[in-house]
Amino acid sequence: MKIGIAQINTTVGALRSNTEKILNAYRELREQGAELVITPELAVAGYPPRDLLLRGRFLADCRDLLQEIAAATTEVPLVVGFPEENRGPGRAAYNSAAWCAEGKVQKVIRKSLLPTYDVFDEDRYFEPAPPEGPILFRGKRIAVSICEDLWYGLDGQRYSHRPDPVEHFAQWGPDLILNLSASPWHFGKRELRGNMLRRAAERCRAPVLYCNSVGGNDELIFDGHSLYAPADGTVREVGPSFEEAQVLFDTESDPSPEIRAPEMEDVRKALVLGLRDYTRKTGFSKAVIGLSGGIDSAVTAAIAVDALGAENVRGITLPSSISSSHSVSDSEDLARNLGIRFESVAIAGLVEAAEEALSPLFTGTDPNVAEENIQARARGLLLMAVSNKFNEILLTTGNKSEMAVGYCTLYGDMAGGLAVLSDVPKTTVYRLAEHLNINGERIPRNTIDKAPSAELRPDQKDEDSLPPYPVLDRILELYIEQGYSRGEIVAEGFDPELVADVVGKVDRNEYKRKQAAPGLKITPLAFGIGRRIPIVQKYVP
CATH class of the missing domain: 3.60.110.10 (Carbon-nitrogen hydrolase)
Structure with missing residues (x-):
């Protein structure tokens, strides 16, 4: 028939x-x-x-x-x-x-x-x-x-x-x-x-x-x-x-046998389709992305180009007074490789103005994460202004590993209309970057090779606050996707203090994820409607 x-x-x-x-x-x-x-x-x-x-x-x-x-x-x-x-x-x-x-x-x-x-x-x-x-x-x-x-x-x-x-x-x-x-x-x-x-x-x-x-x-x-x-x-x-x-x-x-595409090509196609349809079905045709010179924003930009076309993607770097020179140069190289529009907007003056306005309230206190996050929130403010002005959807760039442990800033790097990588673990982001370069360099080599950093304080590295990503991602997979308890994760060979720290961060940061932009699901259990954990809860597994 x-x-x-x-x-x-x-x-x-x-x-x-x-x-x-x-x-x-x-x-x-x-x-x-x-x-x-x-x-x-x-x-x-x-x-x-x-x-x-x-x-x-x-x-x-x-x-x-x-x-x-x-x-x-x-x-x-x-x-x-x-x-x-x-x-x-x-x-x-x-x-x-x-x-x-x-x-x-x-x-x-x-x-x-x-x-x-x-x-x-x-x-x-x-x-x-x-x-x-x-x-x-x-x-x-x-x-x-x-x-x-x-x-x-x-x-x-x-x-x-x-x-x-x-x-x-x-x-x-x-x-x-x-x-x-x-x-x-x-x-x-x-x-x-x-x-x-x-x-x-x-x-x-x-x-x-x-x-x-x-x-x-x-x-x-x-x-x-x-x-x-x-x-x-x-x-x-x-x-x-x-x-x-x-x-x-x-x-x-x-009929032909089932074709098995490379795993990362399936991931790329899924994210491209999800992004293209989300923008098209919500009335957008263009996107804007804050480029940090890091791996997450680079991969997000490449996916956006595949989904919307290079002519419909704008990349903006927003250096602060402590930004490294390579954060700008790597962003420029990325924009050149992808053929997207590229602009730079300095935020040092905006950060200084915010710090000056807050100085009467902060007098007598030591600088901490509050001051660091002013930078991220300044970037979010400006990127949202561009999004509003030109009707370009702002794509957030945080990955699943960061979202899981709260290594992200509310109303800062979390600001935007769609979180493209929010269900992509950091180790998978790196694999995807290598795949995106399979037919020639799209993601700059230095972006892939350098140590990841939020660059919110001098010489900051992700591993100052987090375990190495291969370790972190495995703990997160066991806890979030497979439902392991802390004891069961420790039994897999992980340090008990490290497991308690990671699990505690996941649980404490539920409130952030409830306020995040919607993300594209690619794992068996993503943050969002499929994972309904109360914000206010005290169960310790």
């Missing part, structure tokens, strides 16, 4: 635009010879719609547009994801898929398993439904599933109170399983998805065709990368990664 896969980039709440994308993809794939077309999960609404589902007319508007979509179908069915009003008891809606053909909705299939972990909160909005029976089409029994419905066996305890949709399908023996998905990408997600598809194909002795959403919506990045798993459980690549595509796939053909 020739199946059209509409791997489309939808925008949450852009119902008319999403509808046009769905219909354009349907027409294009039908003209190419598709016998059936499928879209990603909740394609009409965009994913995740969150509290838009609770707004008065949202579900009704989605219903009306679904009818418009259905009216445009011919004998070639279109399976489209949409939020369906629940007219009975329970939550406001179902997460549904409509089988549309010959001008109307022929059947509605509802999602059974509703994820409520990490970034997902579907149980807040949707009512679960029992697994559906087959749809008979051209002599074949087709099972339609929605994203999480195929994940039961990988974490059965989470859904032990619900029937397993895959087991249900296996009992009546489908000829084909379709899966409409909106699955965000992170490190390791490809392997997890492959295992999920393999299990479903093997247990049902039937091929599985998986259509995933692509694009960035807020902090989430959807990679597309639609897949096919024949009944033998091998996983084959159907759709490209991190780009929109309409793919005509013949289930009788032998």
Whole structure:
């Protein structure tokens, strides 16, 4: 069977635009010879719609547009994801898929398993439904599933109170399983998805065709990368990664094996897509970045160029009286390598004016972090002024390691509209910088080789306040992403005092992260909506 896969980039709440994308993809794939077309999960609404589902007319508007979509179908069915009003008891809606053909909705299939972990909160909005029976089409029994419905066996305890949709399908023996998905990408997600598809194909002795959403919506990045798993459980690549595509796939053909891109290229593509869509979908076309001569701002600038084009990126260096000469020269070299607009704005006078204004209050006290942070806040003030003046989104440059331990300044280097690297550990930033230079120097060599520094006091180095980043990042991974206690981390071979210090900093700085710009998620557990730790809490693990 020739199946059209509409791997489309939808925008949450852009119902008319999403509808046009769905219909354009349907027409294009039908003209190419598709016998059936499928879209990603909740394609009409965009994913995740969150509290838009609770707004008065949202579900009704989605219903009306679904009818418009259905009216445009011919004998070639279109399976489209949409939020369906629940007219009975329970939550406001179902997460549904409509089988549309010959001008109307022929059947509605509802999602059974509703994820409520990490970034997902579907149980807040949707009512679960029992697994559906087959749809008979051209002599074949087709099972339609929605994203999480195929994940039961990988974490059965989470859904032990619900029937397993895959087991249900296996009992009546489908000829084909379709899966409409909106699955965000992170490190390791490809392997997890492959295992999920393999299990479903093997247990049902039937091929599985998986259509995933692509694009960035807020902090989430959807990679597309639609897949096919024949009944033998091998996983084959159907759709490209991190780009929109309409793919005509013949289930009788032998598709290419799944392509494994270099890990850092996946990271680069994810960040580029997330940044491009965040700016485009929020109405920006240009970006401004404060360039310090350091690795984080350099990598952020390179990602911005790949996402928006060099002509749409402005780099500004803001030297203070203690800034090193290489902080300016390395920034100049970076701007030259990337071809971006480059400017310099000195902040020494602004810092002196602030210190003079505060001197009556600070008299009799020793200088400390308060004075250091005036520099960072002066930079934030000026960069935000440029952002406002020229309608250029200010990109913050802090990485996950710094955000974790609070090695950042509120209303200073944290000021901005999007935190591009806030889920990228410092050691990964260095790996990404080397990858960005694979076809020629983009990040200056001195920026990569020199010791990292915030340059808020003379001769300052990051290791004055923090352990070496390889050590810090491993402790942070164990504590934040894997949920280890202090004792369990120490058992991995780390110094007890060091572990207590790092864990304490993570916990004390929750208030900073709650005020940070939204960031792009690339790890299994990012700061933000997927990690809901109270600010005021005293639990010591």
